[in-house]
Amino acid sequence: MKRLVAIGALCLAACAQQPQLALRGSGDLGVVIERASGRVAVVDNSAAAVLGSVDGLGDLSHASVVFSRDGRYAYVFGRDGGLSKVDLLTRQLERRVVQAGNSIGGAISQDGRIVVAQNYEPGGIKAFDARTLELLADIPSTYGAEGKRSKVVGLADLPGNRFAYALFDAGEIWIADLSAPRQPKLSKFRDVGRQPYDGLVTPDGRYYLAGLFGEDGVALVDLWRPEQGARKILAAYGRGEEKLPVFKMPHLRGWAVAGRRAYLPAVGRHEVLVVDTATWQEVGRIPVKGQPVFVMARPDGRQVWVNFALPDNGWVQVIDTLDDRLLATLAPGKAVLHLEFSPKGEQVWISARDDDRVLIYDTESLKQVGSLVAQNPSGIFFTSRAARIGF
């Protein structure tokens, strides 16, 4: 009885702090990064509403987010090396560690128990217990004879609690097996190409691709047959022509794949490259309005949406994948930084940084159907990512 009273008192104290949190699930939630303010807005996807915000997350330029399997927690990776665990239901910062000087993103393991950060400075990856954020493994990206550390890019979770990533300065792809997280096992693919800038794993977990900045092409590893090593695809897409100045690096992720094709940004060109994922041969290229940054397939693969680097960052183009032709050119707002589809793709949310708005489009009518106010919004992330390989 005494115990019961004590619990009652506890509850009273807790409830006093957080009044009226209605019971709800987490599968329809998301976060929008408000990058200038070190804050994330917690959003309800179906209601198209901001539920509240959580601040104190540090420098969120180039922030990215992964979710716990139950969709309750967002792990936010900040530029300043901060890794923050945010509870979307209570909208509180649950834990935060500053784990590096300069970081670029992260991933979560297949079983949801390990969160991994990829770092520029000091270069390498670090693995943390997803519950406590306790450090489990620190794997420096040391390469070459002088023992230099490379910047790490393109981290992706693979089946088997493994992670693939690329070393920008070294031109290597590494796979870390964290099935025993305190005893990581590494496999390395050397000389995959010059300056890999980002990477992705296909939605089935089979292929890892690293886009190259220092040369034309994409490095490819068949993770089912790693003994075959890395090979280069799209090696001549620039046709030896001088590329345009690249004001912003493109981003790669499993959303590149639509049906049996992958749609990839051409670096320094106004083109989207189309590759057959059965043969990895180029099967087409689509001229677009600027240099693509995000090339994202709608979850059903019928459309691909593209945004662009400066000076074309006010446009978004939509490709119909049935005939690989442009379906529409939209002008959603100033400085479009990111897009995120609703879980099954009937809507897409688009952040327009310089308009302080997130625009919501219907993907069939291609009309704007709503908007939200956010301060300098950049990344938008829905909890449906929790269930996808490579997100």
Add this chain to the structure above:
Amino acid sequence: MKGLVLCLVLAASFAPAAQATVVPAPERQRQLIRMVRQDCGSCHGMTLKGGLGSPLLPQDLRDKPPTSLVATVLYGRAGTAMPPWQSKLDPAEAAWIVEQLLNGFPNE
């Protein structure tokens, strides 16, 4: 003519405090500050502490000749990810940006 302006600006930036001769108008200064924080920031970090691009804080740039920093901004660096900005910035604007970087870059 463009070359001449560049020479003048470069010569001016040899002065110890890297004073730009032509100061952009206040409205343009605001645009440039936003551009550096947001667009340069996508590689150098919004706080300019570095990212894919090197850190651009005063202590990182202090010992480097301002002229060569201005040239880096205008013409980029071949073989690296640093792009040329001459289509977006004139030489005086690039010199002004470098001067601000050396003095501690203003916030938006």
